[in-house]
Amino acid sequence: xxxxxxxxxxxxxxxxxxxxxxxxxxxxxxxxxxxxxxxxxxxxxxxxxxxxxxxxxxxxxxxxxxxxxxxxxxxxxxxxxxxxxxxxxxxxxxxxxxxxxx
Amino acid sequence: xxxxxxxxxxxxxxxxxxxxxxxxxxxxxxxxxxxxxxxxxxxxxxxxxxxxxxxxxxxxxxxxxxxxxxxxxxxxxxxxxxxxxxxxxxxxxxxxxxxxxxxxxxxxxxxxxxxxxxxxxxxxxxxxxxxxxxxxxxxxxxxxxxxxxxxxxxxxxxxxxxxxxxxxxxxxxxxxxxxxxxxxxxxxxxxxxxxxxxxxxxxxxxxxxxxxxxxxxxxxxxxxxxxxxxxxxxxxxxxxxxxxxxxxxxxxxxxxxxxxxxxxxxxxxxxxxxxxxxxxxxxxxxxxxxxxxxxxxxxxxxxxxxxxxxxxxxxxxxxxxxxxxxxxxxxxxxxxxxxxxxxxxxxxxxxxxxxxxxxxxxxxxxxxxxxxxxxxxxxxxxxxxxxxxxxxxxxxxxxxxxxxxxxxxxxxxxxxxxxxxxxxxxxxxxxxxxxxxxxxxxxxxxxxxxxxxxxxxxxxxxxxxxxxxxxxxxxxxxxxxxxxxxxxxxxxxxxxxxxxxxxxx
Numbered sequence: 001x002x003x004x005x006x007x008x009x010x011x012x013x014x015x016x017x018x019x020x021x022x023x024x025x026x027x028x029x030x031x032x033x034x035x036x037x038x039x040x041x042x043x044x045x046x047x048x049x050x051x052x053x054x055x056x057x058x059x060x061x062x063x064x065x066x067x068x069x070x071x072x073x074x075x076x077x078x079x080x081x082x083x084x085x086x087x088x089x090x091x092x093x094x095x096x097x098x099x100x101x102x
Numbered sequence: 103x104x105x106x107x108x109x110x111x112x113x114x115x116x117x118x119x120x121x122x123x124x125x126x127x128x129x130x131x132x133x134x135x136x137x138x139x140x141x142x143x144x145x146x147x148x149x150x151x152x153x154x155x156x157x158x159x160x161x162x163x164x165x166x167x168x169x170x171x172x173x174x175x176x177x178x179x180x181x182x183x184x185x186x187x188x189x190x191x192x193x194x195x196x197x198x199x200x201x202x203x204x205x206x207x208x209x210x211x212x213x214x215x216x217x218x219x220x221x222x223x224x225x226x227x228x229x230x231x232x233x234x235x236x237x238x239x240x241x242x243x244x245x246x247x248x249x250x251x252x253x254x255x256x257x258x259x260x261x262x263x264x265x266x267x268x269x270x271x272x273x274x275x276x277x278x279x280x281x282x283x284x285x286x287x288x289x290x291x292x293x294x295x296x297x298x299x300x301x302x303x304x305x306x307x308x309x310x311x312x313x314x315x316x317x318x319x320x321x322x323x324x325x326x327x328x329x330x331x332x333x334x335x336x337x338x339x340x341x342x343x344x345x346x347x348x349x350x351x352x353x354x355x356x357x358x359x360x361x362x363x364x365x366x367x368x369x370x371x372x373x374x375x376x377x378x379x380x381x382x383x384x385x386x387x388x389x390x391x392x393x394x395x396x397x398x399x400x401x402x403x404x405x406x407x408x409x410x411x412x413x414x415x416x417x418x419x420x421x422x423x424x425x426x427x428x429x430x431x432x433x434x435x436x437x438x439x440x441x442x443x444x445x446x447x448x449x450x451x452x453x454x455x456x457x458x459x460x461x462x463x464x465x466x467x468x469x470x471x472x473x474x475x476x477x478x479x480x481x482x483x484x485x486x487x488x489x490x491x492x493x494x495x496x497x498x499x500x501x502x503x504x505x506x507x508x509x510x511x512x513x514x515x516x517x518x519x520x521x522x523x524x525x526x527x528x529x530x531x532x533x534x535x536x537x538x539x540x541x542x543x544x545x546x547x548x549x550x551x552x553x554x555x556x557x558x559x560x561x562x563x564x565x566x567x568x569x570x571x572x573x574x575x576x577x578x579x580x581x582x583x584x585x586x587x588x589x590x591x592x593x594x595x596x597x598x599x600x601x602x603x604x605x606x607x
Contacts, residue, residue, distance in 0.1 A: 008290075015283060022276060031272050038279035045286035049293075059295050063237045067282055070244045074275055077248050081255050081267045088261050094272065097265040100341045 007048035014041035026095040028082045032075075039071045115162050116179060116232050119155040119189070120225055126151035127221040134214035144217040145204040145559070149197060151221065155228075156193040159186055163584065172595050178235035178296070182595065183588035187439055188231035188364040191446040194570070195357040196224040198447075198563045199349050202454045205557035206349045206461065216256060219249040223353065227361035236285045236295040239365045243281070243329075246358055247274050253353070254346040266345025270354075273328060273338040281325025287318035288373070297373050298595075319383060322369060323390075329362040331417050332424065333393035340405075343413035344466070348457030351409060355416040356449040360442050363423060367435065370427065372596055388428035388521055394421025395528040402535045407466045408456050411535055412449070415492055418532060419445050425507045425521055429514035435589035437506035440582055444499040444574060448491045451567035454560065455485035462554040471539065473548025480556055482543045484564035489536040491571045494529050499574035502582070504529060 014037055021034030043064040050060025086092050130144045161167045163186050172182050179185075200220060207213040226246030233239045251274065255267025285295070291314055292300045327335040343351040370383055398418030405411045423445065426438030456466070458481045463470045475482040491498035504525070511522035574581050 011286075018279070028268055028272060032275070035272070035275045035279045038276070039282055042279070042282040042286040045283070045290060049286075049290045053293050059237070060289055063240075063286075063289070063295060066237060066241055070241065073248055074244065074278070077251050078271050078275060081251060081264070081271050084255065084258060085264050085268050088259070088264055092268075094268060097268065099262045099265050100345050 004048060004052045007044055011041045011044040011048075014038075014044065026093045028085065028092040028094055031094070032078055032082065036071060036075070039067060043067055115158050115167060116181065116185070116189075116228070119158055119228060122154055122158075123151050123221050123225045123228075127218045127225075130214050130218045130221070134212075134218075141204050141207055141213040144214040145200060148200045148217045148221055152193050152197045152200060152224065156190065156197065159189045159193065162186055163190065170591075172591070178238040179229075179232045180234040180298075181232070183591045184364055184367060184439075185232045187443065187584060187588045188361060189228050191360050191443050192224060192227045192231070192357050195353065195360070195446050195450050196220065198450050198454060198567055199353045199357070201563035201566075202457065202560045203349050204559040206347065206457060206560075210257060210347075216253065219253050219256075220353070222249040223253065223358065227357055230361050231364035233365065234297050234368060236288065236297065239369075240278075240282060240285060243362075243365070244278060246361060247278065250274075250350070250354060250358055253350045254342060256347055256350065262345040263347065264345075266342045269338050270342040270346070273342075277325045277328035277335075280321050280328075284318050284321030284325055287314055287321065291315060291318065297368055300373055323383070323386060326362060326366050326369075327390065330359060330366065330424075331394070331420050332390040333397045333417065333421070334390075336394070336397065336417050339417055340410045340413040343416070344407060344409045348409060348453060348460055348466075351413070352450045352453035352457065355413070355453060356446045359416070359420065360446050363438070363442055367427070367438075367592070371435075371592070384428050384430045384516055387424050388516070388518055391421045391424035391428050392521060392524050394418060394424065395525060396421075399528045399532045399535075403531065405535075406468050408460065408468060408471060408539060409453075409466045411468075411539065412452055412456060415452075415532065415536070416449055418528065419449065419492070421528075422504065422507055422525060425511050425518070425525060428516070428521065429510045429518055430516060431510065431514055432589045432593040433506075433513060434510035435592060436582070436586045437503060437510040439588050440506055440585035441500075441503035443581060443585065444491070444503045444571075447567050447570045447574075448488045448500055451484055451488035451564060451571060452492060454563055454567070455481045455488065458556065458560045458564075459485070459554075468539065468542050471542040472546040473543070473551075474554070475544040476551065477548060477554045478556055480561050480564050484568045486540050486543065487568050487571055489539055491575065493533040493536040495533075497572075497575050499571050499578065499581075501575065502578045506582075 018034045018038035018041060021037065022031055025031065046060040046064045050058065082092055089097060091097065126147050130147055133143060162170060170181060170183055170186060200217065203216060207216055223246055226242050229242035230239065230246055233242050251267055251271045254270050255264050257263035289295055294300055324335065331339045343355060346354065395418050398414045398421060402411045402414035405414060423438050423441050426434040459471060459474055459478065460466045463474065491500035494501045494504045508522040508525050511518040511525065
C-alpha cells in the first residue's frame with residue numbers, strides 16, 4: 001500500500017504548482033487553471049486522509065465530492081466571464097486590462 | 103457523523119428564511135421565462151422575501167419565536183446569537199440594495215436575473231453565518247461568491263464592469279481555493295470538519311503537529327483576508343468596486359464582506375482555541391488591522407474617483423473591525439459586532455447615494471459631484487450623513503462603535519494601546535477625505551443648475567438607511583445590548599467547550 005506521506009507530498013507539490021502558476025503569468029485562463037490545481041491539491045488531502053485515518057466516517061470523501069461539484073459551478077461562471085472579456089477586449093491578460101485606474 | 107443527525111438542532115427559522123428566499127428567486131426566474139420581465143415585479147418579490155426573512159430573524163432575536171439556543175451537537179448549522187446578528191445585518195443590506203436596484207437597472211437588460219442572483223447571494227451569506235461545519239462554511243461561501251461574480255460583471259457590454267468581474271473572480275476563486283486547502287489541513291490535523299467537535303477532547307489527540315497547524319492557520323488567514331479585504335490582500339478591492347455596478351459594490355462591501363466576519367469569528371475563536379492550534383493569531387490580526395486602517399485611509403486621500411474613495415474606506419473599516427478581533431475579549435467582540443451592524447448601513451447608504459448621483463451626473467469623478475447638493479434633494483443629504491457616520495462624528499452610529507473599538511484595544515490583555523492610537527489617528531485622517539466629498543457637493547459651484555432625477559426606490563432606501571444611522575446614533579442602547587448579548591453568549595460557548603481540553607503549554 002502506498003504510504004500516506006506520498007499523497008501529502010503530491011498534494012503539496014500540486015499546491016506549489018498552482019501558486020507558481022498564479023504568480024508567474026497574467027493570462028486569465030492560466031490563472032484559472034492554476035486555481036483548479038490548488039482546489040484539486042486540497043481534494044487529494046481530504047480523500048487520502050479520510051482513507052487512511054478514519055475510513056468508516058466518509059467526511060473527507062463527502063467534502064471532496066462537494067468541492068468538485070462547486071469547482072465545476074465556479075468553472076462555468078468563470079469561463080463565461082473570461083469569454084465575455086475576450087469578446088470585448090480581444091485580450092485575456094489581466095495585466096493588460098487597464099480601464100480601471102486610480 | 104451519522105447522516106440522520108445531519109440536520110439535528112436545525113430549527114424552523116433559518117430553514118424558513120432560506121426556503122422563502124429560494125422560492126422567491128425561482129418565482130422570479132419562472133416569471134421572467136414566462137415573459138413577465140417587469141423590474142417592479144422582481145423588485146417587489148425580492149424585497150418582500152427579504153422583509154419576511156428579516157421579520158422572522160428579528161422575531162427570534164426579540165424572543166417572540168422562542169429562545170435562541172447554542173450550537174447543538176454535531177449539527178452543521180448553529181442557532182446562536184452571532185448568526186442572528188449577522189443575518190439581520192445582511193438582510194438590511196439586501197433590502198436596501200434591492201430597493202435601489204429597481205431604478206438603477208433601468209437601462210440594463212435581464213433585470214429579473216439580477217434580482218434572482220441578488221437573492222442567491224443573500225441566501226449564501228445567510229447560510230454562511232449559520233454554518234458551524236467547515237464543509238457547510240465552504241459550500242455557503244461559494245454560494246455567496248459565485249452569483250456575486252456575475253453581479254459584478256452584470257453590465258455585459260461595459261469594459262469596466264467586465265474587467266472588475268475578471269479580477270474579482272480570479273482573486274476570489276483563489277481565496278476559496280486557499281481556504282479549501284487550509285480546511286483540508288485542518289481536517290488532516292483533527293480528523294473532523296465540525297468546528298465545535300474539534301473542541302471536544304476525543305478529536306484533539308492528534309495535537310503536536312505544530313508546523314501543519316501553522317500552515318493551516320496561515321492559509322485560512324489568507325483565504326479570509328482576501329474576502330475581508332485586509333491589507334496585504336486588498337489589491338483587487340478598488341478595481342472591483344469601481345468597475346462593478348455601484349449598487350453591487352454596496353452589496354459586496356457591506357453584505358458579503360460583513361457575512362465573512364461570522365465564520366472568521368467561529369473559526370478563529372472556536373477552532374483555533376483548540377489544543378492542536380494553540381497558535382498566536384491575535385498578533386497577526388492586530389498587524390492586519392493596523393495595515394488595513396493605515397493603507398485604506400491614506401490611499402483614499404489621493405483618489406479622485408468617489409467609488410475608489412469608498413472602496414478604500416471599506417478597506418479601512420475592515421481594519422477597524424479587526425481591532426476587536428485582535429483584542430480577543432468579549433468586549434472587543436461586542437465592539438466588532440456593533441461596528442459590523444453600523445458599517446453595514448453606513449457603507450450601503452454611502453454607496454447607494456453615490457450610485458444614484460454617479461448615474462445622474464454620468465461620472466464618478468470628484469469634480470462631477472460639484473454642487474450636487476443644490477441639484478438633488480435626498481441623495482446628497484444621505485451621502486453626507488453616511489460619510490460623517492463613517493468618519494465617526496459624534497451623534498451618529500459610527501462614532502459609538504469606534505469608541506467601543508478603540509476602548510476595547512486599550513482594555514485588551516494583549517497591550518494593544520498602540521492599535522487604539524493608530525485607529526484614532528486614522529479616524530482623523532479619514533475625516534479629511536470624507537469631508538472632501540461633502541465639500542464638493544455643497545461648497546463648490548455646479549456646472550449646471552438643472553435638477554437631477556431621484557427615483558422613489560432610491561429615495562425609500564436612502565431614507566431608511568439614514569434613519570437607521572441617525573436612530574442608532576441618538577439611541578444606541580438596544581443595538582449595543584444586541585451586540586453585547588451576542589459576544590457574551592459566543593464567549594460562554596467557547597469557555598464551556600474548552601474547559602474540558604488538556605492545556606498545552
